[in-house]
Every structure is written in structure tokens, then in C-alpha cells.
Amino acid sequence: MIYEVFRQERKGQALQHAGSVEAADDHFADVYAREQYGRRGESTALWVVARDAVIEIDDFVDELNRNYHRVDGYPLKEKLKEARERAGTAAAPGDR
């Protein structure tokens, strides 16, 4: 069985996928993951999970181009320029 291994390098960091080990069962997977991803003290934590248990998702649908979810949905630059001209105020150096 293939087990996926996720490791956390330091406390506070996210666990990241590190690799996989082949093991007969959870006990062997525990031992083997520890060895491959921890023998040099390089991880503070490991999550080990059978590959079959992982739900893979890599297809995302966005047919109608929903820009309100993205930064480019909010074009402020032109509007700010117009508002300043109206108020007679200039942009200060460094303004966005």
C-alpha cells in the first residue's frame, strides 16, 4: 500500500506533502515515514495517510468569469484619479 506523508518543518508552519512510502499496514507506514522524513530531526510533525484515503481535486470550473472573487474585479485606480480631480486634491508621492 502507498501512504502519503505530509510534514511540518517547524511549529506554526503548514504541513506540506513530502512524499510517499510503501508499507504493509499503518504500523509499518508509521515506522517508515519517521525514518524517511524525520531521522535527521528535520520535521516536528508528520501526517501519514493511505493514498486511497486521499480525495484528489484538480478540476475547477469558472465558466462565467466571476471577477468579484478577484482583485481585477475592483478597478479603483481610474475612479480615485477622477475623485481627486473633482476635489482638487493631488496624489501625494507614494500613493497607490
Add this chain to the structure above:
Amino acid sequence: MNEQEFLEYVQSGGQVETADWMPDDYRAKLIKFIEMHGNSELMGVLPEREWILRAPTLQRKLALTAKVQDEVGHSQLIYRVVEDLGKPREQCLDDLISGKAKFHNVFHYPTKTWGDVGVIAWLVDAAAIISQKALLKCSYAPYARIMKKICWEESFHILHGRDVILTLMNGTDDQRELVQESLNRWWGPLMQFHGNPIAKEEDPMYIWRIKSQGNEEARQQFLDGYVPQIWELGLTVPDQKLRKNDEGAWEYSEPDWDELRHVVTGHGPKTGERLNLRRSARESSAWVRKVVLAEAA
């Protein structure tokens, strides 16, 4: 995506994951390249493990065991990548043992002295790490990712190698002679290691961005980094022609490409013996794999 689009994609830095579509040729070349790397790590263990017993201090014994352990670990990481690409580990090992699949030239040669332990960890691993650092940019992402771990672990090997060599060089005349004699023997294979100087634009590995560096580029990097280290210890390199020219490129005697071809096609001094060892170890432990992995299959 078609093959042309894929080519443009990887050539502009695109990364490929396991589940992505890839041209058959890309997949085949990838498997062959990565498999050879896995084979090399596994075969590289054999010349070094003899010295674990003979290590002259407890610290050296531990460091050498850890180094060899890392190499086995690397082969595990690499074969997992190959397996996810479609070629099972057992098939890779079958092909290795039968001689169908290759491994790097340096692992076909004997180790004769403690000097070799130092030279291998210092220079052979250095030559390998140059290639490995270039692989960090491999277009196939799972392989590029394991290269990060491999490079990190290899950096300890180089430290160990350097420590062994410096201790010998600061020791007795006999110890210094051990290093020089070892270097004399390993220089030829080292110069052949990065392969013949095929232009990278003609190298399919580079075209697919599996490799990001040409063979000659790698060799020049090796010479640039390590010849000064060799010379500063008072050691000589057994090549009269070796020098850096005015353009900053290293000139050297033409490596023996026939020897390289002869060796990697399975005719090295130790090839047969080492493959036999692999074969018999594998046969005698087949029952363990059956017991342990059978239900899991």
C-alpha cells in the same frame, strides 16, 4: 494539449504533475532517466558499505552508515516517482539486475582504500550534486521536489568527505599518500561522469527540460569548484593538460569515452560482482516481500 504545445509549455518553465497528460516520448525518457538515477543510488551503496566495518573511529562508522543509509533512502524516493509514472519498483529492480537498465559509471569501480571513502564523498558526490542541483528545475515536478530533499542530504555527505580528506591530509605521510593514490584512480571516471559533451540543444533530456544543464556545463562547474580545492591541499591531478584558459574555461585531456561506454553497458571492473550481490540478496529475501506485501497488494 498536443505535443508541440507541451514542448512549448515545458520550455517556458511549465511544470508537469503525475496526473497531467504528457507525450509518450516524454514519459518514456523521463522514466529511463529517473530510473537510472534510482539504480545509481542503490548501486552506489555497494562500494561504500564495505568500509562501514573498517571505519577507523566510531564517529566515522556512524557518519558513513548514515551516508549509505541516505543513498538507500534516495533510491526509495526515486523509485516511488518512477512507480507513479507507471513502472513498478520490482520491474526496475528486475531490469537493473538483468543489466537491461543502466547506472552511473562511478559505481562500477572498486574501492580499495580508506582514501577512496574520502575521495568518493568529497569528489564523486560533488560531481553528482552538480547534476542534482540542475535537476531542481526539472519540468517534472514530483522529481524536482524530491531533488530538494536529496540535495539537502547530499550536503552532509560532502561535509563528511571533506572532513575525512582534511584529517588525512593533516596526518601522516602514508595518509596523504592514501588520498593522492585514490585521486589518481578516480580522476578518469570523474571526468567521464557528466557524460560526453553533446550540445544541450541536441540532448533530448534538455529539450524536454528534464535536465536544465548541458553535460559540458556540469563538468566545467565541477572543475571550477573542485580543482582549486584539490590543488590547495598540495594534491596533484593526474592530467598534465588540466588548466583554466584565458576565457575562464577549463581545458583537459579528452576523457576516455570508450571506457565510459564500455563500463555503463555493464562491463565495469565490479559490475558483474555487484549485480550478483543484488540478485542473490533479492532472491533470498523474496519471501519477506511476499509475506509482508502480499495482503496489501
Add this chain to the structure above:
Amino acid sequence: MNEQEQQLLLEIADDELILGWRDSEWTGVAPLLEEDVAFSSIAQNEIGHARALYELVARARGTTADELAFDRSPDEYRCAPLVELRLMDWAETIARHYLYEEADAKRLEQLKQSDDSEIAGLAAKIDREEAYHRIHAQMWFDRLQDEPRFAEALERLRPQAEALLDSAQRGEHTAELADLWQEMTIVRRSQPAGTKW
């Protein structure tokens, strides 16, 4: 530390050194790649434990761990015959591993009660690392217990495991130890004593 305590520590150190070396013979040729890596760590731990024990005795004797590990003659080693055996069958190796860990757990318990705080402290440290070895040995025992060759190896090696806990049963070495010592010290002996490596 009195002479008796030193002898006991040397027994354990010699056991760990020779067993650690025997276990490291599997590096590169173990049945599974993942197991190869795991078992190599166990071998390294054993050699590390040997070193720590040698260091304790070395301090009491005004010598070094390396000198104790390498520079005695074969008949001066205090290891039990069980660890000297070259066992390149996995069933035998795991059988020895299991029996050794069983015995080692008992003697570490005793050492943890030592009046000498250094000995007790080191025993506790070693014991904490050995916990992992015991888990590993048990895991393999559970997998192999129905295999005839494993059960047979266990029964065959069990009597020799008794010497681990009985100093009186040590002293006789196998023929293998002299050969092992020759090879183990060949590089070291090639230069004068005190040469740095």
C-alpha cells in the same frame, strides 16, 4: 565507578557495538527499501549507544571510547556470542533482534536503578531510544510469527539470548569474532596508535 560496574558496561557496549555492526551489514541489501533505511537507523543507534557507554568507562580509565572500541585484542571483548553471529537471513536477524531487545530491556531496567547517577542517567536515555527498537521488533514479530523459519530461528537462538543477562556465560567467543576484529581494525592498525582519522 568500580571495576565490576566497568565490566558490566563494557559487556553491554561490546554487545551494542558488534550487534550494531552486524545489523549494519543489511544496509543496502535489506528485503525492502523502506526497511533498509529503518534498520540502518537501528544499527546506528546501537553503535551510538556503544559509544556513549564506552565514553563513560573511558573517563573512569583515562582512555578514549575509540581506544576501548578498537584497540583491545579479540579475547578482551566482553560481547555475548549471540551478537557475533553473521545472520544474513531476515528471519534469523529479526529473531535475534527480538530476543536481544527483550533481554536489553531487562538489563536497562536494572541499570536505571544504579547508585551511580551517570550510569542511571545514561541507561534512562538509552532506554528511551530503545523503545523505538522494541516497537520495530514487535511489529516484525507480529508479521512473521506464523512463518516456520522464523519460529525455528527464535527457538534456535533463544538459549544464546540467556548469555545476554548472565555475565558468567560470556567469555567464550565464536570463531567469527576474530575475523570480524581483523577487518574492523585493519585501517586503524595501518598507522601508529594515536593517529587521527
